[in-house]
Amino acid sequence: MEPILKGRNLVKRYGRVVALDNCDFDLHHGEILAVIGDNGAGKSTLIKAVSGAVTPDEGKIWLEGKEVKFHSPLDGRHAGIETVYQTLAMSPALSITDNMFMGRELRKPGFRGSVLRQLDHKAMDAFARDKLNELGLMTIQNINQAVETLSGGQRQGVAVARAAAFGSKVIILDEPTAALGVKESRRVLELILDVRSRGIPIILISHNMPHVFEVADRIHVHRLGKRLCVINPKDYTMSDAVAFMTGAKEPPQEAAAA
Amino acid sequence: MSDTQEYEKAAATSPTTVAAFATHDRSMVKSIQHGLHQTPWMVPAIVLVGSILVFGLVLGQKFFSPFALTLILQQVQIVGILGAAQSLVILTAGIDLSVGAIMVLSSVVMGLFSFRYGLPVEIAVAAGIACGTFCGFINGFLVAVMKLPPFIVTLGMWQIVLATNFLYSANETIRAQDIADQAPLLQFFGNKIAFGGAVFTYGAIFMVLLVLFLAYVLKQTAWGRHVYAVGDDPEAAELSGVQVKRTLISVYMLSGLICAFAGWALIGRIGSVSPTSGQLGNIESITAVVIGGISLFGGRGSIMGMLFGALIVGVFSLGLRLLGADAQWTYLLIGVLIIAAVTVDQWIRKVSV
Numbered sequence: 248m249e250p251i252l253k254g255r256n257l258v259k260r261y262g263r264v265v266a267l268d269n270c271d272f273d274l275h276h277g278e279i280l281a282v283i284g285d286n287g288a289g290k291s292t293l294i295k296a297v298s299g300a301v302t303p304d305e306g307k308i309w310l311e312g313k314e315v316k317f318h319s320p321l322d323g324r325h326a327g328i329e330t331v332y333q334t335l336a337m338s339p340a341l342s343i344t345d346n347m348f349m350g351r352e353l354r355k356p357g358f359r360g361s362v363l364r365q366l367d368h369k370a371m372d373a374f375a376r377d378k379l380n381e382l383g384l385m386t387i388q389n390i391n392q393a394v395e396t397l398s399g400g401q402r403q404g405v406a407v408a409r410a411a412a413f414g415s416k417v418i419i420l421d422e423p424t425a426a427l428g429v430k431e432s433r434r435v436l437e438l439i440l441d442v443r444s445r446g447i448p449i450i451l452i453s454h455n456m457p458h459v460f461e462v463a464d465r466i467h468v469h470r471l472g473k474r475l476c477v478i479n480p481k482d483y484t485m486s487d488a489v490a491f492m493t494g495a496k497e498p499p500q501e502a503a504a505a
Numbered sequence: 506m507s508d509t510q511e512y513e514k515a516a517a518t519s520p521t522t523v524a525a526f527a528t529h530d531r532s533m534v535k536s537i538q539h540g541l542h543q544t545p546w547m548v549p550a551i552v553l554v555g556s557i558l559v560f561g562l563v564l565g566q567k568f569f570s571p572f573a574l575t576l577i578l579q580q581v582q583i584v585g586i587l588g589a590a591q592s593l594v595i596l597t598a599g600i601d602l603s604v605g606a607i608m609v610l611s612s613v614v615m616g617l618f619s620f621r622y623g624l625p626v627e628i629a630v631a632a633g634i635a636c637g638t639f640c641g642f643i644n645g646f647l648v649a650v651m652k653l654p655p656f657i658v659t660l661g662m663w664q665i666v667l668a669t670n671f672l673y674s675a676n677e678t679i680r681a682q683d684i685a686d687q688a689p690l691l692q693f694f695g696n697k698i699a700f701g702g703a704v705f706t707y708g709a710i711f712m713v714l715l716v717l718f719l720a721y722v723l724k725q726t727a728w729g730r731h732v733y734a735v736g737d738d739p740e741a742a743e744l745s746g747v748q749v750k751r752t753l754i755s756v757y758m759l760s761g762l763i764c765a766f767a768g769w770a771l772i773g774r775i776g777s778v779s780p781t782s783g784q785l786g787n788i789e790s791i792t793a794v795v796i797g798g799i800s801l802f803g804g805r806g807s808i809m810g811m812l813f814g815a816l817i818v819g820v821f822s823l824g825l826r827l828l829g830a831d832a833q834w835t836y837l838l839i840g841v842l843i844i845a846a847v848t849v850d851q852w853i854r855k856v857s858v
Contacts, residue, residue: 300744321746336744338737340804345730350746352727364726393542 284469299323329414598803599655605786611768616778641761681776695773736803
């Protein structure tokens with residue numbers, strides 16, 4: 248079966264630094280694909296290339312079998328790819344609702360929306376509150392409080408809720424549990440499994456091996472800007488995975504081809 | 506979840522009640538800080554009301570009359586309109602040093618198109634407005650697309666536009682009498698409505714309506730939210746789906762457009778078209794914006810604050826003049842207010858810490 252998201256020979260250079268070196272990438276329907284790799288291996292660049300935040304210098308990307316060329320994150324979003332970036336991409340002085348609906352605001356019905364361009368704050372607040380409740384990791388009292396007044400974990404929760412609420416084809420999560428406590432991380436993992444059960448595939452980038460091995464269907468090991476191998480978490484241990492990713496161990500031959 | 510990690514078992518038995526914020530340790534100061542974080546225009550509003558009361562008590566009827574109070578509105582109308590343009594730019598974490606120059610050039614274009622070329626005055630006004638918008642577009646293009654710092658771009662444009670203004674007008678003034686006879690539309694914003702002792706010029710009314718309109722746009726439309734997002738953190742805005750370049754260019758163009766209207770209002774205010782007028786427009790508008798509590802670092806503040814800031818300056822200058830004080834006292838106090846306003850801004854930012 249054709250992968251839902253496929254990248255071939257992706258190259259991205261920053262000056263003399265090669266962040267992506269003829270990298271291949273496959274995401275299959277309905278799976279959770281974990282991407283692991285050492286710091287600076289190019290994981291973030293890879294997901295930015297498939298989400299539209301950076302444009303690769305070379306290589307091609309296919310979404311559902313159709314070639315796509317993203318020039319901005321907005322292009323990726325219009326195609327149904329929603330991303331939670333490591334930096335979270337939130338405007339600190341704006342409210343939770345404003346951030347969730349940034350770039351896709353709802354306008355009021357009728358004259359006030361079409362002519363006066365007035366936003367439907369009420370509908371947006373209700374939707375945002377609903378999504379945060381669904382995620383269950385919120386202890387937010389006021390949906391209109393500025394994001395900068397939230398704790399790191401709460402901010403991350405808002406970012407994840409935003410992606411889960413709007414992603415229709417692919418959801419990319421870059422270190423979604425990095426700033427979260429044990430309990431909140433558990434909620435995010437449950438949310439990830441829940442999203443998969445709705446049939447939406449997920450790309451998960453994480454340094455947390457227990458989390459990766461728990462939820463991932465396949466693990467893409469990234470090393471020196473390339474896909475080193477793809478392994479099944481059931482066939483290997485965490486220390487194997489770490490050994491591949493640091494170069495301490497040669498990758499398995501048959502897995503590298505997969 | 507069946508296969509939870511060992512260390513997570515304890516979390517399952519931990520209390521499930523939603524964490525509540527402790528409210529008792531909110532001191533008076535803290536709640537003021539939070540209040541200001543929510544409504545940043547409160548400080549200038551309080552200072553404005555306070556200063557009106559103080560001058561009213563000291564000067565009595567001389568100051569506290571409809572005539573004197575509306576005179577303040579008339580005196581700040583140009584700064585207020587320019588301040589509206591400046592607010593938009595500063596909200597995007599930029600600065601526009603060229604507002605005064607664009608205003609003067611626009612007014613000169615309006616004057617010369619009707620008097621030198623003999624074009625209908627409506628066309629002359631439209632040309633002036635187009636000229637201001639185009640200057641704004643150049644600013645926006647250089648900032649958004651060429652990625653030059655706004656300070657440098659508008660510093661350069663300030664000089665370029667001002668020099669163009671002097672070269673183009675040959676430094677000639679068009680007399681008020683000629684304008685009143687042949688092209689009264691140019692003095693449109695000088696028209697007055699009076700009831701009782703209060704005198705409202707069209708320019709002052711336009712300033713208030715413009716600020717109310719922009720307050721609506723900034724708060725109630727998607728574009729307005731994008732302006733704040735771009736000023737707050739442009740990278741985050743870009744990643745979360747804001748078209749940063751388009752937003753920036755539109756902000757600078759709108760700023761230029763408003764400056765052109767300020768140029769039109771300037772003709773109404775001084776009666777004549779003078780290439781040497783309005784030279785301090787950029788500094789005065791920045792002063793109004795800063796005293797109004799809009800952060801120079803972008804993304805925070807409200808345009809109503811700017812209006813209050815402009816009015817504070819107006820109240821101080823008129824009040825001190827009526828008191829017979831040296832004009833330098835006004836500048837001294839405004840300087841103190843600027844520094845105080847930025848101090849408060851920095852303090853408000855620490856609200857979450």
